[in-house]
Amino acid sequence: MSKLRVAVLGAGGRMGSEAVRAVGAAEDMELVAALGRGDDLEQLVSAGAQVAVDLTHPDAVMANLEFCVRHGIHGVVGTTGFTEERLAQLRTWLAASPATGVLIAPNFGIGAVLTMHFAQQAARFFESVEIVELHHPHKADAPSGTAVRTAQLIARARAEAELPAQPDATSTALEGARGADVDGVPVHAVRLRGLVAHQEVLFGDEGEIFTLRHDSMNRGSFMPGVLLGIRRVSGAPGLTLGLEHFMDLDG
Numbered sequence: 001m002s003k004l005r006v007a008v009l010g011a012g013g014r015m016g017s018e019a020v021r022a023v024g025a026a027e028d029m030e031l032v033a034a035l036g037r038g039d040d041l042e043q044l045v046s047a048g049a050q051v052a053v054d055l056t057h058p059d060a061v062m063a064n065l066e067f068c069v070r071h072g073i074h075g076v077v078g079t080t081g082f083t084e085e086r087l088a089q090l091r092t093w094l095a096a097s098p099a100t101g102v103l104i105a106p107n108f109g110i111g112a113v114l115t116m117h118f119a120q121q122a123a124r125f126f127e128s129v130e131i132v133e134l135h136h137p138h139k140a141d142a143p144s145g146t147a148v149r150t151a152q153l154i155a156r157a158r159a160e161a162e163l164p165a166q167p168d169a170t171s172t173a174l175e176g177a178r179g180a181d182v183d184g185v186p187v188h189a190v191r192l193r194g195l196v197a198h199q200e201v202l203f204g205d206e207g208e209i210f211t212l213r214h215d216s217m218n219r220g221s222f223m224p225g226v227l228l229g230i231r232r233v234s235g236a237p238g239l240t241l242g243l244e245h246f247m248d249l250d251g
Ligand SMILES: NC(=O)C1=CN([C@@H]2O[C@H](COP(=O)(O)OP(=O)(O)OC[C@H]3O[C@@H](n4cnc5c(N)ncnc54)[C@H](O)[C@@H]3O)[C@@H](O)[C@H]2O)C=CC1
Pocket: 009, 010, 011, 012, 013, 014, 015, 016, 035, 036, 037, 038, 039, 055, 056, 057, 058, 060, 061, 077, 078, 079, 080, 081, 105, 106, 107, 108, 109, 222
């Protein structure tokens, strides 16, 4: 069987270098390009890449995707920064290249995906919910893409269950003290030396607290998810938002 021809963008970074190792070690894949900042994307075409893994920066990812989709190269994207506007733009590009698939994965960690899934299920049972994400101090953005996605999924589940806004009598606070408001869910971001990537979802109701916590202790923890995305993306034309769609969670 022929091997999947894979390129990694952001290959010199914390995640990219780990992905280069993981793809190189996968028996069903061949690493055909490893690009860093300033490298010519035409190399993806000359190398015959079938799938490009993007682990770059929110400022770079859209240009990379525009190129890949235009050339029919499937995308597996871990890079953060996907607003509704960006997703709409991506859908437009994909509509013009209907055989191409792009996976946007806010988090490749299997446990992190399960945390989002379980948080969505728990959301309708609790009056209050807050999210605390905790990361290494080199992280470019806050709140994390995972925390934003988790909050959006929780907010959607609360709306479907017709829950009212959460109770919060705080009327005086230093700006930022109550975190960022993501669709009505407060999200708090910690940046601390020694951390990698962690998230707590705190649910509360009368006399009861329910906490979901996930810890990525190293970047190797993301690699099974990256490889799963690479293996599945060509069979999923269009936009796939979240690795859970490749995990058969309801099966
Ligand atoms: N979805 C997930 O599971 C995960 C996602 N991330 C996200 O992945 C992204 C990268 O994270 P890190 O590896 O920690 O960052 P990093 O800063 O260590 O690496 C990013 C690399 O991309 C390079 N780069 C920047 N622009 C580029 C371009 N146009 N073309 C090619 N390379 C370019 C930089 O030079 C750097 O080497 C961030 O958005 C982060 O939030 C990080 C960990 C897990």
